[in-house]
Amino acid sequence: MYDVAIIGAGVVGAAIARELSKYQISIAIIEKNSDVSEGTTGANCCNIYEPFRQPKGSLNQKLLIRGNEIYDEMCRDLDVPFKRMGSITVGFDEEDREKIENMYNKAVENNASGVRIVNREEIAKLEPNIDEKFKFGFYSPNCGCVWPFQLVVALVENAMDNGAELFLNSEVKNVERIARGFKIITKDKFIYTKYVINCAGLHADEINNSLAEYSKYTIVPKRAQFIVFNENIGTMFKHLVNRCPKEGDRGLNILPTVGGNIVMGPVFETAPDKEALGTSEDKIEILKKKMSRLSDKIPFDKVIRCFAGLNGKEESGKVILGESEEVKGFINAASVDQGITCAPAIAEMISDIVKDIFERDYEPIKENPDFNPKRRRIYRFKELSDNEKEELLKRDPKYGRVICRCEMITEGEIVDAIHRNCGATTVKGIKNRTKALMGECQGGFCEPRILEILARELGKEMNDIQYDNRGSYILSDNI
Ligand SMILES: Cc1cc2nc3c(=O)[nH]c(=O)nc-3n(C[C@H](O)[C@H](O)[C@H](O)COP(=O)(O)OP(=O)(O)OC[C@H]3O[C@@H](n4cnc5c(N)ncnc54)[C@H](O)[C@@H]3O)c2cc1C
Structure with a gap:
């Protein structure tokens, strides 16, 4: 038991x-x-939010304050990429100005550090691609992003x-x-x-x-749809930018990710059921139209995919x-x-x-004297210095074989992702652990090679490897 x-x-x-x-x-x-x-x-939006978004003293606010402050150390211990990129909420009319001032006052009241109201000039410096009509904003440095x-x-x-x-x-x-x-x-x-x-x-x-x-x-499901851009536009926006919330325009975000891609969205809707993860052309078109109000420079021809997320809240x-x-x-x-x-x-x-x-x-539980908060390091080959690369290659030549050319992910990284505790057993598992298949070709070149590596390392036939859940076989024998 x-x-x-x-x-x-x-x-x-x-x-x-x-x-x-x-x-x-x-x-x-x-x-x-x-x-x-x-x-x-x-x-989802992958943000580590600032604590001032919830009513002062509420349980939600306490959890946000504590959660946000744990992130730096936790991600360091676990070797998980985490970036505090900061956020800017922008507005242009009197109604927005009032909301932005309220946000600022609430943040100050809650002892948020480094927050300020910014004018057009500063918005242009922080985010040069945001439309000129946004004359004021609320800036906070404490917002982060994680995968x-x-x-x-x-x-x-x-x-x-x-x-x-x-x-x-x-x-x-x-x-x-x-x-x-x-x-x-x-x-x-x-x-x-x-x-x-x-x-x-x-x-x-x-x-x-x-x-x-x-x-x-x-629990009632709500669906949100997003668009993902090619990494090439990754430097176009540096902060989480959100449009000051307005009736019908709630939560429009530009979301730089730790992986380098930009995600935009979401558009919300009631979900028909708890598995309804499809995206729809009409919602994506609405999203694009709304996003172009934030910036007319957004290159929609660089969208590489759309996805939907489902949130579940009690009635x-x-x-x-x-x-x-x-x-x-x-x-x-x-x-x-x-x-x-x-x-x-x-x-x-x-x-x-x-x-x-x-x-x-029963009786009080005892601390685990052997608890180790740290995870074994992950070698992300393209991020290593030349010396580190050389050392690693001497130890394991598989790090010298690039499997995903778009993201420069090596065989060594894929094999490591399979053999750790909670290791990958599916193609999607490799994608989400290593970022292979996430580039412009979306796996067109590397997917067959990943299938081969998974089969070899797991001692299975290639036909038995699935994309993600039960039944999602890639090769035809099992269809
Ligand atoms: C569009 C959107 C944007 C969001 N953005 C942010 C954000 O930027 N920052 C933020 O902090 N939060 C954000 N959230 C909220 C956040 O994503 C959720 O609060 C969080 O992911 C919930 O995690 P969870 O572990 O409770 O649920 P889940 O991630 O849903 O985990 C539940 C797990 O239970 C498993 N399960 C279900 N039924 C069974 C069963 N019968 N047997 C065994 N296993 C089962 C599921 O497969 C699943 O793995 C966002 C949510 C959405 C939808």
């Missing part, structure tokens, strides 16, 4: 797993997909290095109460645990409601964090706001709850 079972390997579940691996307890991470970070965490997929891989890998176990392809169908714990029923196994932490994102309601009688809740919008009052030992971490930013803080909060309930039901 595990001490704790975490259902869902998105950013929230992954951060909790790592936090709990600091203690001498057994941890199972149960994920329905063939890889981690395939839910909401896999498709959430890589963060989740790193968190889970580090949790596993410290003793946690990961079960992929293990959709939880039901959870039952048993004496002193729970029986988790997946398609092909039972997992027994003293406590459950429900981090199933969009599907957290189904997990909770399989146990609860009077504390059921409903009334409330955050659901903590032990269920009805089902003791069952902890929800669901319907969170700005979950990428808040996840490390949520993890600390849930870890405190787990410590308390262990003490209540």
Whole structure:
């Protein structure tokens, strides 16, 4: 029997797993997909937000403050790219001016450092490609960006290095109460645990409601669509730029990413269901029209792809964090706001709850004396100095064979991504860990070679390698 079972390997579940691996307890991470970070965490704006966006003193604000401040050290320890690029919210009419002044006052009230109101001249210096009509803005240096997929891989890998176990392809169908714990029923196994932490994102309601009688809740999905630009325009915008929120124009963002691409969006809509990840031409056209109001220089011919993300919030919008009052030992971490930013803080909060309930039901849990917060270094070949490249090539010549020519990703990086804890088993897994297939050709040249490497390293036939989830075979025998 595990001490704790975490259902869902998105950013929230992954951060909790790592936090709990600091203690001498057994941890199972149960994920329905063939890889981690395939839910909401896999498709969003990737920002580490500033704390002043939430009401002063609210739980959300506390989580944002703590989450934001943890990021530098956490990403350093885990060797995850993280950049504090800062943000500018721009406006042009009186209504915008008032909103921008309010934002500034709220930020100052909340002790935000380095924030200021900027005029046209300064906007032009910070972001020369923003339309001239934007005469004033609110600047904050504390906003950052991360690649959430890589963060989740790193968190889970580090949790596993410290003793946690990961079960992929293990959709939880039901959870039952048993004496002193729970029986988790997946398609092909039972997992027994003293406590459950429900981090199933969009599907957290189904997990909770399989146990609860009077504390059921409903998660409602909302869809957001984005466009991604070729890396060539990566230097055109340097900060997160957002349009001062207006009726019908909520949250229009220009998002520089840690990977060098620019993402723009989103346009929001109610999603028909929790799997509706398709994009639509009409929404993308609306998005492009809206974005061109921010800058008429945006080169839409450099768009390389579109994608959609789904956010899941409880019907009334409330955050659901903590032990269920009805089902003791069952902890929800669901319907969170700005979950990428808040996840490390949520993890600390849930870890405190787990410590308390262990003490209540058993005895205090002890710290793990062998806990190592650091992840083994990842060699990103193109970022190394000439000396480092030479040294690495002597140790492993696979780093001398470029597989993805657009992104300059080597065989050594791909093989390493397969053989770590929480390693890649699919083509998409390689793409998201290494950035191979993400360039202009979108895998046109390197995908067959990656398929070959995956098959060789995993001891499988090429026909058995999938793009991502069950059934997405690339070669024809399995279709
Ligand atoms: C468009 C958009 C933009 C956003 N931008 C930002 C941003 O810039 N900054 C920020 O901080 N936040 C942002 N967010 C919010 C953030 O993405 C989410 O709060 C966060 O990703 C939620 O993480 P999670 O782990 O709770 O859920 P998820 O990432 O959805 O993880 C849940 C996991 O549970 C698994 N699962 C579900 N059901 C089962 C089951 N039955 N059995 C086993 N596993 C199961 C899923 O497969 C999934 O892996 C954005 C959200 C959206 C939609």
